Amino acid sequence: INLNVSATGGNASSPLTYGLMFEDINHSGDGGIYAELIQNRAFQGSLEYPSTLTPWVSVGDAVLTLQNTSVPLSKSLPTSINVASNSTNGTIGLLNPGWWGIDVKPQKYTGSFWALGSYKGKFTVKLQSDLTEEVFASLDLPSSATPGKWVEHKFELEPRIAAPNINNTFVLEFDSRAGSLNFNLISLFPPTYNNRPNGNRPDLMEALKDLSGSFFRIPGGNNIEGDAYHYPWLWNETIGPLTERPGRPGTWGYENTDGLGLVEYLNWCTDLSVTPILAVWDGMYLGDEADHILTASELEPWVQYALDELEFILGPSNSTHGALRTQLGHPEPWELKYVEIGNEDDLYDKGPETYSAYRFPMFYEAISAAYPDLIIISSTGDYTAVGGTNTSNPSATDYHIYTRPDYFVSQFGHFDNASREHKSLIGEYACVQGNVYNQVVGVDWDALRLPWTPWVGSVSEAIFSLGAERNSDTIIGMSYAPGFQNLNSYEWAPDLIAFTADPSQTIKSTSHHVIELLSNNRYNATVPVTTDSDFGPAYWVAGVSEPGHYTFKTAIYNSTSSVPFSISFEGLSEGVKGTLSVLSAPDGLSSNTLENGVVSDVVRKTVTTLAAGSGGVFEFELDNYDVAVLTT
Ligand code: AHR
Numbered sequence: 193i194n195l196n197v198s199a200t201g202g203n204a205s206s207p208l209t210y211g212l213m214f215e216d217i218n219h220s221g222d223g224g225i226y227a228e229l230i231q232n233r234a235f236q237g238s239l240e241y242p243s244t245l246t247p248w249v250s251v252g253d254a255v256l257t258l259q260n261t262s263v264p265l266s267k268s269l270p271t272s273i274n275v276a277s278n279s280t281n282g283t284i285g286l287l288n289p290g291w292w293g294i295d296v297k298p299q300k301y302t303g304s305f306w307a308l309g310s311y312k313g314k315f316t317v318k319l320q321s322d323l324t325e326e327v328f329a330s331l332d333l334p335s336s337a338t339p340g341k342w343v344e345h346k347f348e349l350e351p352r353i354a355a356p357n358i359n360n361t362f363v364l365e366f367d368s369r370a371g372s373l374n375f376n377l378i379s380l381f382p383p384t385y386n387n388r389p390n391g392n393r394p395d396l397m398e399a400l401k402d403l404s405g406s407f408f409r410i411p412g413g414n415n416i417e418g419d420a421y422h423y424p425w426l427w428n429e430t431i432g433p434l435t436e437r438p439g440r441p442g443t444w445g446y447e448n449t450d451g452l453g454l455v456e457y458l459n460w461c462t463d464l465s466v467t468p469i470l471a472v473w474d475g476m477y478l479g480d481e482a483d484h485i486l487t488a489s490e491l492e493p494w495v496q497y498a499l500d501e502l503e504f505i506l507g508p509s510n511s512t513h514g515a516l517r518t519q520l521g522h523p524e525p526w527e528l529k530y531v532e533i534g535n536e537d538d539l540y541d542k543g544p545e546t547y548s549a550y551r552f553p554m555f556y557e558a559i560s561a562a563y564p565d566l567i568i569i570s571s572t573g574d575y576t577a578v579g580g581t582n583t584s585n586p587s588a589t590d591y592h593i594y595t596r597p598d599y600f601v602s603q604f605g606h607f608d609n610a611s612r613e614h615k616s617l618i619g620e621y622a623c624v625q626g627n628v629y630n631q632v633v634g635v636d637w638d639a640l641r642l643p644w645t646p647w648v649g650s651v652s653e654a655i656f657s658l659g660a661e662r663n664s665d666t667i668i669g670m671s672y673a674p675g676f677q678n679l680n681s682y683e684w685a686p687d688l689i690a691f692t693a694d695p696s697q698t699i700k701s702t703s704h705h706v707i708e709l710l711s712n713n714r715y716n717a718t719v720p721v722t723t724d725s726d727f728g729p730a731y732w733v734a735g736v737s738e739p740g741h742y743t744f745k746t747a748i749y750n751s752t753s754s755v756p757f758s759i760s761f762e763g764l765s766e767g768v769k770g771t772l773s774v775l776s777a778p779d780g781l782s783s784n785t786l787e788n789g790v791v792s793d794v795v796r797k798t799v800t801t802l803a804a805g806s807g808g809v810f811e812f813e814l815d816n817y818d819v820a821v822l823t824t
Pocket of ligand 1: 215217412413414415535536592620673674684
């Protein structure tokens with residue numbers, strides 16, 4: 193393949209070309225990146241998922257029951273656990289196995305619990321092996337428990353040695369002579385990323401940081417919408433002290449604690465230097481065909497609700513919600529440039545119709561009047577459904593694609609003829625199924641999903657991404673979804689990063705490697721490439737950061753032989769050096785997996801220094817399913 197790359201003449205690239213998307217799915221938040229180690233710490237429940245004792249276990253002869261005491265810990269956390277004993281001799285308590293295990297290391301664990309009752313003795317908190325009961329850390333602390341009043345107890349545990357595995361539990365014990373005590377909000381955090389209180393797991397944050405993303409789409413996905421029980425994600429119930437966060441039934445089959453809330457998301461953006469793309473709920477519930485879309489008048493308070501959220505994020509400290517932000521320790525507004533109205537509003541019979549008739553316009557008009565600089569993104573993926581009345585504010589849409597390798601590759605040119613007036617966010621994309629003979633269109637949601645992304649799927653995503661990069665003047669950016677999968681409990685596979693409670697078992701998918709390579713090799717503008725070859729089996733894009741500094745990206749799909757490249761870059765002459773980074777895998781079906789507790793990483797990266805030959809031509813060969821970047 194002979195390619196001539198021009199020095200100028202393309203389009204400016206979006207500074208946000210690669211980004212991250214997050215929603216609590218697959219226990220990616222609770223039990224995932226949110227570092228809280230105690231599962232069901234506050235017995236939160238709802239109509240959909242009533243409060244439960246799971247996974248708490250009694251210690252000694254303790255009897256555990258859920259109680260709504262006459263004095264609740266808070267209005268938001270009315271249910272507590274009562275720990276009672278009939279005997280007056282011995283130790284009783286309760287034990288929590290964490291989110292399918294607890295990683296115990298010689299590091300500081302910060303804990304707290306609230307107690308109610310009459311007890312003047314001591315509490316003992318421990319981290320111990322579930323299998324052998326070996327105690328790794330133990331601490332006695334005096335009880336301040338008082339009848340009729342909830343009292344918080346704080347402690348730190350510091351194991352001297354690491355546990356050999358994650359089969360560990362947290363134990364809270366006391367003297368059975370106390371008779372009966374109530375506990376709530378029993379919490380234990382390991383060190384967190386950037387040492388944020390109520391923060392995130394460092395290893396999973398590092399796995400995100402590797403991707404050098406530029407934006408962060410939050411808080412959904414479907415998890416913003418709520419399903420048949422009509423519980424959308426409520427920003428104001430996810431802020432402030434944990435005692436004031438009631439939680440909600442998430443869309444993905446479990447109660448969300450909302451410990452990971454709006455402020456935590458925005459801090460996360462600060463920690464990873466990414467810009468938020470904030471979704472607001474727009475009146476569409478999932479899963480209840482009868483009445484899942486609000487009427488215009490029902491929607492009005494929700495428009496105000498979204499404006500209040502924006503004021504919380506952007507407003508001055510003397511505004512009502514800016515003052516609330518200040519009160520919570522954030523006097524300065526956060527940076528926010530993008531707001532998305534809903535999620536996948538092309539779903540359901542009346543989704544698109546009501547979206548363009550009144551739902552999108554109501555939000556668009558109110559938000560753009562109050563915040564004219566915000567870029568408002570529609571969620572239909574359809575240019576015709578964006579707009580509103582204020583045409584001076586550029587509109588954008590969020591296009592999602594979950595598909596098969598062949599179809600991804602066929603979509604390399606998807607944005608070639610897109611409107612340049614409206615921009616696209618590719619807020620979710622992933623190869624979720626293998627190819628099926630004779631079927632290249634889309635995805636069959638009734639067919640089995642891939643458990644892990646195979647390399648061929650990641651290559652096809654790379655090709656789709658290169659096609660988007662070629663059209664970066666119309667693309668805001670792209671984010672793979674879903675981001676995380678707790679291997680002990682998940683609803684959706686494959687995912688970008690899979691994990692267990694054991695940080696040594698974090699699996700970066702083959703797609704993670706591809707995004708890491710493509711995202712870490714950005715450029716300022718695309719540049720034209722002339723050639724006598726068609727796209728396929730090689731697909732490419734070229735860009736320039738500054739004169740002489742080119743980036744050429746390519747991926748090979750379905751080639752029966754190796755593919756030779758001869759590339760000249762305008763202005764570069766013989767002897768100029770380039771760096772060729774190539775990702776490959778043993779074959780297209782290889783995946784990164786966890787088997788028998790062992791992480792396999794099939795992706796190989798080779799980095800070679802090349803020198804331009806006569807006429808400034810770089811020559812190299814790539815194999816089928818290689819993904820490569822050449823930089824000069
Ligand atoms: O990423 C999983 C789900 O796929 C998202 O919640 C939703 O937006 C899409 O349908």
